[in-house]
Amino acid sequence: MNSYPRDEFDDVPEDSARRGAYRGQQIDQSTSRGGTIAILCVGILGLLLGAVMFVVQPRTLAPDAPNNVSAAVSAPASGSSNESQQTPKDPSEINVKIYNAGTYPGAASEVEREMKKAGYNVTGTSNWKGESIPYSMVYYANGFIAEANTVADGLGFSYFEEQKDAPADISVVLGPDFAGIPEGSFQENVAAQETATASATASETPAP
Incomplete structure (x- = not known):
């Protein structure tokens, strides 16, 4: 016979159909909700940062873009000066x-x-x-x-x-x-x- 002190499990018959089950620590729902919100905020910030980089990065990879825009804008002006130099009609x-x-x-x-x-x-x-x-x-x-x-x-x-x-x-x-x-x-x-x-x-x- 063992020398352990008696507890509530000694009253359960050995041939009973009941079985023990492990119950973990109860989670505080308020703490869990706060963690979920924090994760969502971090995810949204990550998406926003990715969108900004998607827009900005192609421009930084094209250093000659401002020159191209300037040339396009100045093209009509040069065409007007050429028009005044065309050969007049008879x-x-x-x-x-x-x-x-x-x-x-x-x-x-x-x-x-x-x-x-x-x-x-x-x-x-x-x-x-x-x-x-x-x-x-x-x-x-x-x-x-x-x-x-x-x-x-x-x-x-x-x-x-x-x-x-x-x-x-x-x-x-x-x-x-x-x-x-x-x-x-x-x-x-x-x-x-x-x-x-x-x-x-x-x-x-x-x-x-």
Whole structure:
């Protein structure tokens, strides 16, 4: 017979169907819930960090990206400057109207004669009814910037501008500063301008 002290298990018959079972330590539910929340927070922070790295990392791997963006933005500007250097259309294809906007009487008729000698299709002359302008101006319809540049140079004008709903391809407005066609005839000035434009274009063309 053993010498261990008696306990509650001595009252259980040896041939009983009941069996003992191990019961572990009870878990505090409040402590378990706090641990779960902490794990979820760490997981969410990890996902956010991964998303940030996914967005930032490709940019850091492309150091030339800002240069590419700058080139794309500046491309339209260079295209506009090239447009003004294109070869103008034949003068006979260009409709012109001439307006006197404050210069001496008969100036529009003088310019008309000179432009017709150069081959331009002058469709009429009249007094300017638009707002008062302090200087002579060439207005042009969309697509006629090169032709406006040529006409302005031929007349010695410093300004030309696109005009919406233009009455003609080219509108010559003779302001108070107009004192006649400078340095020879309009036709000679236009020929000199076309020669200079052709020379500039040839110098920009790379050799084969």
